[in-house]
Amino acid sequence: VSNAKPLPPYAKWKDADSMIVHSANTIETRRNAFGSSGITPLDRLYIRNNISPPSEDIMKEPDAWKVEVSGVKSPRSFTVAELKSLGLASVAVVLQCSGNGRGFSEHKPSGTQWTVGAAGCVIFTGVPVKAVIEAAGGMADGMTYMTSTGGEEIPAGLDPNTIMVERSVPVSGIEDAILAWEINGEPLPLAHGGPLRVIVPGYAGVNNVKYVKHVAFTKEQSPAKIQQGSYRFSPIGVKGTPEFDSIWEMDPKSWVTLPSDPETPVKAGRVQISGVAMGGMSEAKKVEVSVNGGKDWQEAQLTGPDLGKYAWRGFVLAADLKPGKYQLASRVTNADGTSQPEMRKENNRGYMNNSWRDHMVAIDVA
Ligand code: MSS
Structure with a gap:
């Protein structure tokens, strides 16, 4: 199978013949390459980044990666090593991009023309979010969202809200959520959000924030564009705004x-x-x-x-x-x-x- 584009350096380890490379940040699994075991092999799992991933340097000492936790009674930060002492949970999830299947839409929506392959089923391992909340004294009163921020560096001079990957999910959705450092039994690689990633089981891809550096319990949804304008069910021809439903729970x-x-x-x-x-x-x-x-x-x-x-x-x-x-x-x-x-x-x-x-x-x- 020939690929029009080569795999980018951070994803060089993927099985090229199983992938369709749309761009350096959007790589899907071929329809015949999911395997039949129920678990998607890591070297065939799709990749989607809204902005370029951080440097591979953040993977040098994964246990030292820090996540700040706020909107709790005792706000503090945790290293991955500390998180590992708080609890352990594994969950098999379908990780699927909100735009998977977009390529079949007649009105040709803008965005990656994914067919079926912006999805996979993988096992994430980490600490339950609930255990982290408990270790931070419990959730502060009146919080309705968990808002997670990706660890990408924001270029100087840009308004962070226009580019940062920060997503809010209703706290009702975090029952089975984890902060994950392992995927399919292997350390979570940068391409999939290592050293640490939020997994909200059942929720569309975008809500599973990679290289997470801040988890906040908040009263409002994130002011970031990716929350306010993008990933909304607006009618054809209408821009996304908060009045339309956010892309959260997935469908059969x-x-x-x-x-x-x-x-x-x-x-x-x-x-x-x-x-x-x-x-x-x-x-x-x-x-x-x-x-x-x-x-x-x-x-x-x-x-x-x-x-x-x-x-x-x-x-x-x-x-x-x-x-x-x-x-x-x-x-x-x-x-x-x-x-x-x-x-x-x-x-x-x-x-x-x-x-x-x-x-x-x-x-x-x-
Ligand atoms: N995170 C971060 N930090 N950044 C970015 O960019 N993206 C999203 C998620 N997270 C991001 C994040 C998306 S959008 C998706 S799908 C996912 O991720 C993917 O994953 P992977 O691992 O496969 O690559 Mo659509 O809804």
Whole structure:
């Protein structure tokens, strides 16, 4: 597979053949490269940075990295080494960019034209946010958001609000949140937010702030542009503003991963159609697959380990396919009973596209 653009230095260790490099800050996983175990291999996990990542120097002494905690009764800072003494939790999550699937929107929203690959399922390990709050004397009264600030350096002379990555999530969302230093059993690399990253399970990618340097419990949402204007569900043609919902909780979504290469015909006969299915805020319960563009559906079998409600499940349907053309679609229903819709929820920037129709894949069987 040839890539139009090379991997940037901080992501050189990714498996180039599995990735589509849109830019140095936007790199997605190819549809056929997620693997079938349920866990996305680290060298194939997508990368998205809103601004260039900090220098690799911040990884020299990861345990010495400091995070400031405020909006608590006893504001203080913690080194990663100190955090490691406060508690330990692992959580399997789907990490998915808000813009994943944007490339299927007809109105061509601005932003990276992601298809399916700005997502992966990985296991993060760190300390529960609740344990950190406790170690800082408890949350201060009346706080409604957790506001986390990324560790990127802000170029002198710029208003930080225009460029910094600072995101607020409602405190109701932090029940299972962690500050993570490990991913899939390995030290968290810079590309994915090392030395320390916020993970808010179930919440869209942007809320999982990398190289986090400040966690604040606040009464208001961050004044940063990335919170106020970007990542909002505004109608097509309308700029994002705080009156529109912020991109927080994710929706149920699935797609077929194999077979998916339109260039390589599939051999007629028994074909194992497989893919990944996430439930959003509750577990993926049922997956249906269609081979004729959504006219008829058959229930698929869930595969792989059940890694909890924030993870995705593999699925498979065995189908006997004669030579011809097929449109493979999948549709997940979560434990709350919400099904993946046929149509995308239209919005200006093409966020959170979970339309099963948009995510179909055409294959040739010969
Ligand atoms: N963080 C920081 N600090 N910075 C940046 O830029 N981005 C976001 C998150 N976080 C950022 C952060 C986004 S946007 C996303 S998706 C994510 O991250 C990704 O991750 P990875 O690891 O994959 O790269 Mo969209 O919604």
